[in-house]
Amino acid sequence: MLIFRLVVGxxxxxxxxxxxxxxxxxxxxxxxxxxxxxxxxxxxxLGFFAVLILERLARAL
Structure with a gap:
């Protein structure tokens, strides 16, 4: 998560x-x-948000 923020910044x-x-x-x-x-x-x-969505989906299942 921190790596994605660093790359985007x-x-x-x-x-x-x-x-x-x-x-x-x-x-x-x-x-x-x-x-x-x-x-x-x-x-x-977009990749960052895709990872966030996949994390939430994994927790929900």
Whole structure:
């Protein structure tokens, strides 16, 4: 559980850093990297919630 939170937090932080670099340098590559990182953050968050749901289902059965 702690690992998922750490991964999502680090991904969000790195996405923000990429978008800040895009604003600072106006290079499109930083925006693309930021978008890719945000996409992976969404995937990690979905995995986190899937684990939570499976834990609750296991307890209920």
């Amino acid at each position: 680090l991904l969000l932080f790195s996405g923000l850093v990429c978008f800040a670099m895009y604003i600072g340098t106006s290079q499109v590559i930083w925006r693309r990297r930021g978008i890719v990182i945000v996409k992976w953050t969404v995937v990690a968050a």
